[in-house]
Amino acid sequence: MVLIAGPCVIESEELCFRVASSLKKTCSRHGVALVFKASYDKANRTSAKSFRGPGMNAGLEILANVRKKFQVPVLTDVHSEEQAIRAAEFVDILQIPAFLCRQSDLIAAAVQTGKIVNLKKGQFLSPPEMGQVVDKAKQAGGKQLFVTERGTTFGYNNLVADMRSMPIMRSFGFPVIFDATHSVQLPGGGGDKSSGQRQFAPVLARAALAAGADGIFLETHPQPDRALSDGPNMVPLDEIPALLTSLLKIYSAVH
Numbered sequence: 001m002v003l004i005a006g007p008c009v010i011e012s013e014e015l016c017f018r019v020a021s022s023l024k025k026t027c028s029r030h031g032v033a034l035v036f037k038a039s040y041d042k043a044n045r046t047s048a049k050s051f052r053g054p055g056m057n058a059g060l061e062i063l064a065n066v067r068k069k070f071q072v073p074v075l076t077d078v079h080s081e082e083q084a085i086r087a088a089e090f091v092d093i094l095q096i097p098a099f100l101c102r103q104s105d106l107i108a109a110a111v112q113t114g115k116i117v118n119l120k121k122g123q124f125l126s127p128p129e130m131g132q133v134v135d136k137a138k139q140a141g142g143k144q145l146f147v148t149e150r151g152t153t154f155g156y157n158n159l160v161a162d163m164r165s166m167p168i169m170r171s172f173g174f175p176v177i178f179d180a181t182h183s184v185q186l187p188g189g190g191g192d193k194s195s196g197q198r199q200f201a202p203v204l205a206r207a208a209l210a211a212g213a214d215g216i217f218l219e220t221h222p223q224p225d226r227a228l229s230d231g232p233n234m235v236p237l238d239e240i241p242a243l244l245t246s247l248l249k250i251y252s253a254v255h
Contacts, residue, residue, distance in 0.1 A: 001251045002215030003027055003244065004075060004118075004177060006037040008230040009053045013062045019220060019237060020070045026241045030248055035093060036066055037075040037217070042229050044099050047192040051228040056083060060090040067091070075118060081109035088113035098122045098150055098182075101133050111142030118146040118177070123153045123187075127168040134172045147172060148217055149208070150179035157189040161204050166211040178208030179217040181233045196233025198224065202243050209250045216247060 027034035040059020067074045073092035078084045094110045098120040110117045147169045151159030161183040169176045180201040189195030221227040224234040
């Protein structure tokens with residue numbers, strides 16, 4: 001099973017080291033493949049006043065340090081062709097954000113770096129429509145892809161996770177990841193920020209694995225209520241070991 005996990009945004013190198021250390025110990029104990037994730041720039045925050053991160057140069061340096069110190073692959077999202085080329089020098093997996101999943105030039109630039117590319121399904125797309133996104137990546141030369149479900153817009157300030165996504169998107173021929181924490185986000189639900197229902201993230205993660213997902217994406221923080229981005233939907237770091245134990249039982253039963 002693959003676990004893509006880390007804080008939503010890079011708040012500091014110290015935080016990234018703390019989270020990566022804890023996650024690596026837990027995943028090593030359970031035989032789970034860990035990918036550390038964090039964003040150097042959250043370019044789609046609800047408010048212009050919200051914290052976005054340390055920026056590309058400082059953020060990529062921190063991610064490179066995590067990669068070297070803990071010997072784990074790292075993932076970050078990119079928002080332009082230029083960012084894709086630059087980030088590929090420092091990370092193992094480039095992520096296409098959900099809001100940008102139909103940006104053809106961005107997808108092409110990411111796959112042409114030769115890195116694994118994680119294509120996140122837009123909140124505005126049905127699962128079958130992601131087939132066109134995958135085709136764009138393949139036509140640009142992409143052979144190492146993840147496809148990630150992260151919920152679909154369901155009225156105002158709400159998302160719904162359709163478990164049919166797992167078998168539908170697995171039919172595209174690439175591993176499917178389920179984003180458990182963004183799927184319980186309430187976009188714009190906090191007025192000038194998003195809200196969330198983190199208590200349901202474990203429920204949806206278990207359901208997704210039962211439906212055939214190959215791995216789980218989740219964001220975690222030692223103190224989610226003090227996090228600078230997406231705190232309401234993040235899983236507390238100290239709850240990850242117990243959650244991973246329950247997820248592995250389901251994954252093992254299915255596979």
